[in-house]
Amino acid sequence: MTGISSIGEIARDTGTSVQTVRYYEARGLLPKPPRSDGGQRRYTDDHRTRLLFIRHAREMGFSLPDIAEMIDLSSVSGKPCEPVDRMARCQLAEVDRKIARLQALRSALSGMIERCDGEDVSSCRILETLGASSHPEDK
Amino acid sequence: MTGISSIGEIARDTGTSVQTVRYYEARGLLPKPPRSDGGQRRYTDDHRTRLLFIRHAREMGFSLPDIAEMIDLSSVSGKPCEPVDRMARCQLAEVDRKIARLQALRSALSGMIERCDGEDVSSCRILETLGASSHPEDK
């Protein structure tokens, strides 16, 4: 198994779309693979490994520039992984901020919904809350 | 206070950028305001009210098309607010999904970080985790 594969195969194997694989190549995240006589991309296991790395990092929410930097850092061994650690912590902090914002949002939303009595729009608490400090009734 | 204001003024008042105000107008969310002799936009309190509504709804995470629909629904009174309620519940469910995804992400990230000993990249647990099922040491 594995070995040489077409773009459709590594895409399927890694849960990526074909266009996205080409997009990563264009962005310089995935090295340009050799081509068949007819000009089609032929991928090796190294490419698959790299692509999996990218996908996992994307699932962790890292941006493509961050991923590029991690790949770059990891390519020369012997360097300290402190920059990688810093990026991961930064990402964690970002995730924490997003969670906090969403939780505040969630409670505001559910409060709004609870107060809505389902009558008509002129008395809708949701619309009223969104309008805040102003009266929706004047046009 | 309030009354007639320039685009910069309502932008400042509502925590919006000037470009964004013009963008909402182009998208049809904000009605076209009258212009000064020189062609500059002159806003009334009605515009401010509308713009605040849009900003609050955006803070709640509603999309611009959703907001357009809510404005549309609320403009004719006497209609039931059930569609608004449905949109809000849908948005709440979406927020819940996002929170769940971010919490899973958070624990994966912090697990990764905890295992990292800060040595060099060749032994970095973060890079290893992202690479998963493959060995980063071969180039």
Place this chain on the structure above:
DNA sequence: CTTGAAGCTACAATTGCTATAGGGATTAGG
């Protein structure tokens, strides 16, 4: 009347893809 801030339009860039058009390559079957 001059100056500097603010406004105008139109268009490009952002992020990470996805979709489309208009072709060529590959492969399995007959």
Place this chain on the structure above:
DNA sequence: CCTAATCCCTATAGCAATTGTAGCTTCAAG
């Protein structure tokens, strides 16, 4: 060997919701 189905190719445009740019005009204060 021929054909049909499926894949692949490049190039380009689109998405959401802004933000940024360039080059010009208008406004308000002194």
